[in-house]
Amino acid sequence: MEDDESIAEPLIEGLARYGIVADHAVTGAAALVAPPYDVAVLDLDLSSLDPPGLDGIELCRRLRRTRDVPLIMLTAPGEEADRALGADDYLAKPFSVHDLVSRMRVVGRRVRAAPTADPVRRYGPLAIDTRTRQIRLHGVPVSLAPKEYDLLVLLAADPGVVVDRRHILDTVWEPDFFGPGKTLDFHVASLRRKLGGAGWIENRRGVGFRLVVPA
Structure with a gap:
């Protein structure tokens, strides 16, 4: 979920070079009804909110309640990591596609290996x-x-x-x-x-x- 096209489109192209097929949800509402995916990457500070009030933190909370999917939060430079609470990992901007791919693979392995007993x-x-x-x-x-x-x-x-x-x-x-x-x-x-x-x-x-x- 990224509301800035100038960031989202090059990112999708970069992920494709690593063999990763990515879909871009322009709004929070679209992200909530998107087909199943392996990893979600969310922008912490979404500026184009749809519906109003559905920022990165609230979207993360709603996805946690409805989907069992690893979540990586993108944060602004110097932003407190504590704000990304609820995500499996976070990555500060600017970042390389290689860094993001590494985080995606790590959280994917970690979630797949998590026990299914009493949480x-x-x-x-x-x-x-x-x-x-x-x-x-x-x-x-x-x-x-x-x-x-x-x-x-x-x-x-x-x-x-x-x-x-x-x-x-x-x-x-x-x-x-x-x-x-x-x-x-x-x-x-x-x-x-x-x-x-x-x-x-x-x-x-x-x-x-x-x-x-x-x-």
Whole structure:
């Protein structure tokens, strides 16, 4: 979903070079009634709203309620990633088609591999709803950025077990990720802060991190 034709058309052509067939929904209403698709790419700040009030965030929420499809949100430069809450991933403009294709493949694999059992996982006072990607701590909603959520889910998959840093980067970001060296540490620090303290995530220096559920 992209309301700017000057962005949408070159993007569709670029995706075609990677063998990806893309349809362009000009309005939010069109996106909601579009045929089934494998991945949805939404612009966070839609300017041509149809119907009024259906911006990128609201469209994401409605798609979450009606379709089981991976969602990638496009954000403006410097825009807070927290605003993309509810999407599986986000990508800041400007971006390359290669970057978008990499994100599409990663979220596609991640969603296909997700378990279909009870979507709510509980770890003491912490509850993770994998269907809605919502987090609650002592019953209170916790707002996480997409990568923070994915990091928490990965650590929570086996509480108490140390997850190797390289494995975290390959899983939460993408295989052979070579971004800024402190990317993972920054997200861990942010996640600890939002969970109310460092005790939830333990650092094994030089190895990785593990989730520690309070007694």
